[in-house]
Amino acid sequence: MSKPKIVVLGAGYAGMMTTKRLLQKLSAEEAEIVLVNKHNYHYQTTWLHEVAAGTIDPNRSRIMISDVINPNRVSIVEDTVEKIDPDQKKVQLTNGEMDYDYLVIGLGFEKATFGIPGMAEHALSIQSVDKSRYIRDHIEHQFARYHNGESDKDELLTIVVGGSGFTGIEFVGELAERVPQLCRKYDIDPSKPRIINIEGASSILPGFDEDLINYGQKSLEDRGVEFKFNTFIKECTEDSVIFGDDREEIKAGTIVWTGGVQANSIIGESGFELTKGKVNVDTDLRSPQYDDVFILGDCAWVMNKETGRPYAPTAQIAIQEADVASANLAALIRGGALKEFVFDNKGTVASLGGRHAMGSIFDGKQLYGFSAKMMKNIIDDRYLFLLGGPGLVLRKGKFKPF
Ligand code: FAD
Ligand code: NAD
Numbered sequence: 001m002s003k004p005k006i007v008v009l010g011a012g013y014a015g016m017m018t019t020k021r022l023l024q025k026l027s028a029e030e031a032e033i034v035l036v037n038k039h040n041y042h043y044q045t046t047w048l049h050e051v052a053a054g055t056i057d058p059n060r061s062r063i064m065i066s067d068v069i070n071p072n073r074v075s076i077v078e079d080t081v082e083k084i085d086p087d088q089k090k091v092q093l094t095n096g097e098m099d100y101d102y103l104v105i106g107l108g109f110e111k112a113t114f115g116i117p118g119m120a121e122h123a124l125s126i127q128s129v130d131k132s133r134y135i136r137d138h139i140e141h142q143f144a145r146y147h148n149g150e151s152d153k154d155e156l157l158t159i160v161v162g163g164s165g166f167t168g169i170e171f172v173g174e175l176a177e178r179v180p181q182l183c184r185k186y187d188i189d190p191s192k193p194r195i196i197n198i199e200g201a202s203s204i205l206p207g208f209d210e211d212l213i214n215y216g217q218k219s220l221e222d223r224g225v226e227f228k229f230n231t232f233i234k235e236c237t238e239d240s241v242i243f244g245d246d247r248e249e250i251k252a253g254t255i256v257w258t259g260g261v262q263a264n265s266i267i268g269e270s271g272f273e274l275t276k277g278k279v280n281v282d283t284d285l286r287s288p289q290y291d292d293v294f295i296l297g298d299c300a301w302v303m304n305k306e307t308g309r310p311y312a313p314t315a316q317i318a319i320q321e322a323d324v325a326s327a328n329l330a331a332l333i334r335g336g337a338l339k340e341f342v343f344d345n346k347g348t349v350a351s352l353g354g355r356h357a358m359g360s361i362f363d364g365k366q367l368y369g370f371s372a373k374m375m376k377n378i379i380d381d382r383y384l385f386l387l388g389g390p391g392l393v394l395r396k397g398k399f400k401p402f
Contacts, residue, residue, distance in 0.1 A: 003032050004333055007091060007100035009081050010264075011037035011065050012045060013315045014106030014297030016387060017322030018329075023073055025330040034100075036077045036093065040065055042387075043129045045108070046315050046380065049167060052132035052256070053174030054140065054182075055353070060396065061129060068388040081107060084270035086290045102292050102329055107264035109298035109313070111257055112277055118236040119162075123257035126167060135256060140182060142253035143193075147186035155251035157193035160241050162233045163259035164199035164206075166350050169216060171258060172197050173353030176223035195225045196250060198243050200232040205350075212358050215368055219356050233259070261313070263299040275301060280310070284338040285325050294328070296321045302341060311343055319383065320344060349376045 006022060008015045019035050026033075041062040050056040065076050079093040084103070091098045111127060113119035124135045142156040150156060159175060161168050175195045183190045197204075197220075203213050204220075204227070217227065228243065235242040240251045262277030272279050272287060272295070279287060281300045287293040297318035301310035311317055324341045331338050349359030349372055357372035367375055377398040384392045 003030065004101040005032045005034065005099070006102045006104065006329060007034045007036065007098060008104040008106065009036050009084075009091065010106035010108055010297075011035055011039075011042045012106050012108045012297060013318040013383075014322055014325075015104065016042050016065075016069070017319050018104050018106065018294075018296065018326050019069055019074055020387065021322055021326035022329060023070065025326055026333065028073055031329075031333055032075070033073065034075045034077060034098065035065065035069065036079055036081060036091070036098070037065065038078070038080050040076070040078045041129075042068070044380070044383075048126045048129070048132040049171040049351075050174050051129060052126045052135040052171060053178045053353075054136040055174045055178050058129050058133045058136075063388065063392065063396065068392060081266055083266060086271065086287070086293055089292065100292075102294070102332065103290075104294045104296065104325060104329070105267065105299055106296045106318070107266055107299055109261040110264055112260040112262040113257065114260065116233060116236065116259075118238075119233070119257055119259075122236045122238050123162065123255045125257050126171060135254070139178075139254050143182045143186045143188060145253075146188060146192075153253075154192060155239070156253035157188065158250065158252040159193070159195050159254040159256070160250055160252040161195070161197045162236075162241065162255070162257045164197050164201070164204040164227070164229075165258060165260075166205065166348075168197055168199070168258035169204050169220070170351050170353075171256065172220055172225045173223075173351060173356060175353070176220060176225055177353040179224070196228065196252070197225060198228045198231060198233055198241065200230070202229050208348075209360050209364075209366065212360060212366060212368075216350065216352055216358050219352050219358075223353070223356075261298060267295070267299050278310075278313070283340040284328050285321055285341050286328075292332075294325045296325055302343065304343070311345075314348075315383070316346060316379075317343055319386070349379060351376050 008019050041064050044061040047061040051058045079095050083092040111125040126132050146156045179193045204217050231244040233243045240249050242249045268274045278301045279295045281295050285294050298313045304311050324339050328338045347361030351357045357376050359367045359372045381393050381397040
């Protein structure tokens with residue numbers, strides 16, 4: 001009898017860690033494992049705000065898949081998923097077709113623009129290494145234009161960020177560090193650039209701990225970030241955003257949308273039922289429609305039974321889901337009971353640029369400044385250790401607080 005074939009789509013946190021765990025749980029005789037990804041590298045999505053601001057080199061966030069996943073055990077396919085046919089158990093790729101016995105979907109997120117006119121077309125988004133590097137280059141180009149004969153156009157130096165969720169806040173924190181460097185590089189008066197963050201709710205990080213919100217907002221304002229709260233962006237044009245009921249307009253050389261995410265659109269286009277942009281998975285992380293398909297990470301909602309609401313999609317939860325999904329795949333192949341996913345929330349830490357950070361960990365203990373930044377680095381380094389052992393931590397890890 002031929003071995004069952006497990007196909008993992010997407011080499012993000014969910015896909016990489018599922019593959020890694022499958023290698024530990026199943027022998028080469030028990031299953032064939034295939035990992036399909038757009039690129040031959042994995043990237044640290046959690047560092048993309050730094051890539052986008054230009055505070056780290058894009059290559060720092062990339063890891064060659066074959067450096068951490070044994071290519072003798074896993075077929076690593078560099079291709080783009082176009083569509084999934086779960087009834088026929090087939091995946092359509094740009095360069096061919098692939099069948100499977102078990103499928104793991106970890107294709108990540110896309111920006112959700114909620115039908116705001118012009119947002120999808122004109123705003124940039126922090127979504128992949130390539131798109132983040134483009135933001136970095138675009139901002140620098142605007143500063144270079146200002147320096148090279150367009151100094152009558154102050155708006156070139158205005159950066160508007162839509163949404164004060166974690167991505168927006170971490171990004172403006174990096175910008176607060178990067179913009180003064182660009183001013184020095186292009187001989188620009190540091191009082192000219194503006195970093196404006198527009199949020200529909202009444203504060204940054206709606207729903208987060210109030211002390212941390214106040215701390216984070218002050219830290220960012222002290223470094224020049226301007227906030228506009230209680231005001232929704234209504235429209236985005238090529239060179240401006242329009243917001244609020246009286247449709248105020250700000251001209252900007254750079255507009256970045258961090259107002260929300262949804263599952264990769266391939267999921268909906270492939271016939272999986274979506275609730276608010278993602279699939280509500282069963283407690284064993286399988287699709288309610290197809291019991292040979294696991295849906296993980298930012299493509300899925302996992303319900304928090306205590307609150308009756310889904311957990312926020314994060315790298316932390318994606319990594320934990322990979323443990324349960326791989327154990328359940330092993331159980332399906334060998335026989336045995338499937339595990340229920342239980343999220344072990346270790347807290348949230350947000351970087352605010354440079355040596356600034358804040359967070360709430362374990363039993364609600366709050367961290368600020370240096371200790372929060374160190375904790376953020378420890379979280380990042382722990383993931384690198386899980387993925388590639390001490391060698392990867394030494395090559396890519398973060399050791400200094402800034
Ligand atoms: P991803 O990590 O996004 O991976 C998806 C993979 O699928 C990618 O490799 C992509 O190339 C590949 N792919 C996509 N489409 C295709 C296709 N059609 N064909 C083939 N391959 C494809 N969470 C935290 O817990 N802590 C943090 O500090 C944190 N910081 C963040 C900072 C930023 C700037 C952002 C944007 C998010 C952050 N998050 C953080 C959230 C976290 O990054 C996501 O929840 C996490 O990346 C989800 O993992 P995933 O495996 O589902 O998707
Ligand atoms: P989000 O959905 O968490 O935040 C979007 C923000 O945009 C919200 O505050 C919302 O009120 C605001 N918004 C929406 N429409 C708007 C409009 N028209 N005008 C103005 N404001 C508007 O999205 P995100 O920040 O990209 O985060 C996505 C996921 O990634 C979350 O689960 C988050 O927890 C996770 N993440 C975690 C970290 C971390 O742990 N450090 C960092 C980044 C992202």
